Amino acid sequence: MIGSLFVTGPAGTGKSTFCASMKEWLIKNGYDAAVFNLDPGAEFIPYESEFDIREMISLEQIMSEYNLGPNGAQIVAADLLLENLSRIESIVEQFQDYYVIFDTPGQIELFTFRHGGPILVDKLSSGKAMLAFVADSVLASSPSGYISQKMLFASVMSRFYKPMLFVLNKTDLVLESDVENMIRWEADTELLKDAFLEEKQDMVKDYFSSILDAFRDSDMLTRLFPVSSRDLTGFEDIYSEMSMFFKGGEDVDTAYRDD
Template sequence: MRYAQIVIGPAGSGKSTYCTYMQRLAQDSKRLIEVVNLDPAAEHFDYQPAIDIRDLIQLDDAMEDEELRYGPNGGLVFCLEFLIENQEWLKSQLIGADPDNELSTDPDDDYILFDMPGQIELFTHLTMGKKLVQLLESWNFRICTVFLVDSQFMIDGAKFLSGTMAALSVMANLEMPHVNVLTKMDLLSKSARKQLDKYLDPDPRALLNDLATESAWGRSHRKLSEAIGTLIEDFR
């Protein structure tokens, strides 16, 4: 049995930093965690990827090809689609086996972090994220998705609601065990931490009250906010 985390989150949320420090923590505990980079637009990270999608395709390949001419977002989607279409490459890199042969034995100590692109629509409603998860499951991986959000983004009521709904969309779309992680908490002031703690309280009324008083839109759409708050509470 193999184990994997699919590390997801908006650009700048700290996915690569998370992977780096998880790997270092494992090394300090005399354990091995490998990191796979699946971001074709990545330029720099502090870990050494065991597998790198850029060895298969890079974002520039999709953007500069005379026939494709994709923009950055379309190029990322194309690169992930290309990876899924060339799944034998990924399988051979992960498993070190002939992709045409069935696996006879599975190492029981593989723990791999998949560092994903920051385009979260790949996982909220497009199909590539789901297909990748299904592929890994078929290769005997037990998977948990880890959704990272910058805590500085979440101290505003409306943005907290938006980030929470994005996390819920990922969880519902991928149908995997799911953990949400607030990053960069050390950068918050004491007052910002108190505000965030108020939103994280099991009672969603504090958040709804803030939304209702922040703007005319919030006041006129209070019932919608209440319905969304109830939905979030049901999935806590």
């Protein structure tokens, strides 16, 4: 593969739709792209997948076999997925000149906070991995919502320590000024602090103030990638970042040829 993109984020933020649109954008622009569905609990996937974990692992079967509810079954499924890693790895190897996009479970903790996630990324990516953390613009457009997404982003980063893209999805559902605000908050934590204090006047101000300072003083100020997976906007910037990372940006310009 040329490189892999593991797509994670809270439930319902549009991870699977993002995978579909990323694949569509790549193919439209002349690149080979494949999507691997690693979510055994997905009822519907909005893309044609090159690999679907549901063909290997059935949640219903696990639930009846182990007498478990859906959450317990998801955990067993995550462990079974690890046991099948070599098989999945050999399928990934067939996609030599491809960008391979991995869709991960709706419950972020299954992929991100259990021991298997980082093992899975290392095994399936041949060392060429980026992560896309998909946040919902609607939820992130309030200061407290933004801070909570940012902290989750940091938490995911601490588990994988791979290059990560902070993707703000569903921008078609918010105002342009909301997106501009979020970009400003990311660039200047003082603005975020002011906006947060205005929203939550009685919150433990010093505590969050220190956390935001820590973000500022570390390398945690990140570039945001606003996209709409519904309208297919913002994907050229994501491709450009992937290309820079995986290929040193040798064809970044061609990514804009349709502009």
